[in-house]
Amino acid sequence: MAGFIPSTPGQKSSDTENRSKKQSILIIVLVALMTEIVAFEFTLVSPGLTDMAVDFQTTRITLVMTIPLLVGGVVVPIVGKLADVYGKKKVLLSAGATFLVGTVLCATVASYPLFLVGRGLQACGLASSVVCYGLIRDLIPSRWVPLGVGGIGVGIGASALIGPILGGWLIDTFGFRSAFWFLFAYSAAVIIAIALLVPETTVRIAHRVDYLGALLLGLGASALILGANNEDLRTVSFVTGIALIVIFVLAERRIAQPLISMSLLARPGVWMTLAIAAAYGVLNGANGALLPQMLRAPSIPGNDQSGLGLSALGYAVQFGLPQGLAAAACGLLAGWVARQHSPRLAMLIGMSGAFIGSLLVAFGLVDTTGATILLGFFMGVANGFFYASSQNLLIEAVPADTQAVTGSMKFTSEQVAGALSSAFLGVIIGNYVLMINPTTGQPIPSMQGYHYSYFICAAAIVVAIAVTLAMKHGRTPATGGLASGQKFDTPETPAVPTR
Structure with a gap:
């Protein structure tokens, strides 16, 4: 590779700072479309969990959501480091290709273990949640970074809006595999557009992958x-x-260059953000694996421990639609709040929404259409504000040459917590069986298990709120990374550091 022209730490290259508004918007839009894959591989799929359980004859259907979270929590930090060494765009495209292979596998296999292998390969698509934020920071002028991060939040919110509705319609009409075929077509188109229209970043740092x-x-x-x-x-x-x-x-x-850097973790702005991410991951894992089953559980007249009996499309309209609308609006709003006030305030708003949503389920209040819509609204507020504010907190905490590393650390905290949450809370749900469905032979869970599970989620969010209130970092308007110092355009160094 060609070397790079050195510049003063704390500054981006003149090409980046002088990039036109039109070019910057194009990059933000394409990167936002890429990050939608992260939400799509959950929101498109989650309405069909009950259909998958019947098709594969399994009671361990929560693994469909757990496996990509677990694999992603381990693989994405490695991908993040490789992105710092070899270029974010190049590594992003490679991860995208692996994701496409996993998607085809999920769309075609009849074996549940092989289906889970496909879900594991799809975890590589989660790398965009780390790498794309780095591309935003590297490729657009600093003054646009907070709004660019908010734009990604809009993309995630849009996929949270479109995904359940589209997935619900596809699943009800053509079966759950059609959701994976759509995901393949969408992802392939976006990956090609990224390859053709988004430039590679010049930011490099030598890493040894742990x-x-x-x-x-x-x-x-x-x-x-x-x-x-x-x-x-x-x-x-x-x-x-x-x-x-x-x-x-x-x-x-x-280890000199570990998977999770203890020196970076020692920074209050980093470890506190990671702690919040892990606490929110508990709720996020539950929402992905448990809520679709809870809302789609059969309704038994006269039994207050039965579900609402929603179809896949009904789940999408009553929960996915309000959640997506709120997340899309709040993603952009969170970017504005971070820029005008502080990313810490944006985080507090998001965690407040998460806490209220958790209590609605915990106290058994989600038993009507109106309550389901209200739940979707609060969970959407939580999503939109969390993703934008957490990234802005990290951008303000560390220089650009460690952005992908800290981003992957946050991702690992959130995803591993989500994987463990969906697995453990799924066991709680399984301990409260109302009856066996005479048609499908599948157990129908009692709502009591969901109530207990969401009390645990509410407790996790209380921890997140406490950490946010104690945080000294992120109390001033976001600068797009200028406050943390940039280390752009440094001469390229060999990617073979020692331990």
């Missing part, structure tokens, strides 16, 4: 999930999982 750390974290989290889902192996799996995670933490302290 594959051992990724292996330890992945095996540790997997052992905990196995223990949650297998009563016979519960004790040995929990002990093994905890031991592996302890070894992971100890090993990370001894």
Whole structure:
């Protein structure tokens, strides 16, 4: 690769700062469309969980949502580091190609284990949630970065809006596999557009990828999930999982360039943001895996512990539509709040919405169409404000040459917490069975399990709010990274650092 012209730390290249408004908007739009894949692989799929459970004859259907969260939590930090070394656009396109392979597998296989393998490959698409934020920071003028991040929030909100409705219609009309075929077509078109129209970033930093750390974290989290889902192996799996995670933490302290940087983690602005992300991940994992089943559970007249009996499209209209509208609006609003006031204030607004939404389910208040719409609204507020504010908090906390690393750390915190949450809370749901569906043979869960699960989610959000209130970082208007210092256009260094 050609070398880069050095510039003063804290400044972007003149080409970037002088990029036209039209070019900047094009980049933001295409990057936002790419990040929609992250939400689409959940929102398009979640309305069909009950259909998948019947088709694959499984009671472990929450794994459909757990597997990509778990695999993504391990793989995405590696992808983030590779993006810093070899270029964000190049690595993003490679991850996108792997995602397409997994999507085709999900659309075609008849075996549930192979289907889960496809979901694992789809986790590579989650890399866009880390890499695309870095592209925004690297490629557009600093003054546009907070609004660019908010624009990505709009994209995520739009996919949260469109995904359930489109997925619900496809699933009700053509079966759940049609959602994966649509996802393949959409993703392929966006990946081609990114390849042709978005420039590569010149920001580089040498990294050595911590594959051992990724292996330890992945095996540790997997052992905990196995223990949650297998009563016979519960004790040995929990002990093994905890031991592996302890070894992971100890090993990370001894590695010069670990999967999770302890030196970066020591910064209050970083570890507090990661703690909030993990707490929110508990709720996010529950929303993805549990809410579709809760709202689509059969309605039994005279039984207040039965579900609403929504179809896939009904779930999309009553929950997905208000959630998506709120998330799309709040993603952009959060960018404005961060720029005019502070990203910390935006985070507080988002966590307040998350707390109210959790309590609605916990107290059993989601039993009518109006209550379902209200739940979607509050969860949408939480999504829109969380994703925009958390990224702006990290952008303000660290220089550009560690943006992808810290972004992947946040992603790992959120996704691993979400994977563990969906697995453990899914077990709670399974312990409260109302009856067996005489038509499908599938167990119908009691709403009591969902109520207990969302009390746990509410407790996690209380932790997030407490951390946000204690945070000294992010109390001033967002600068787009200028406050944290930029290290752009430094001479390229060999990507073979030592431990």
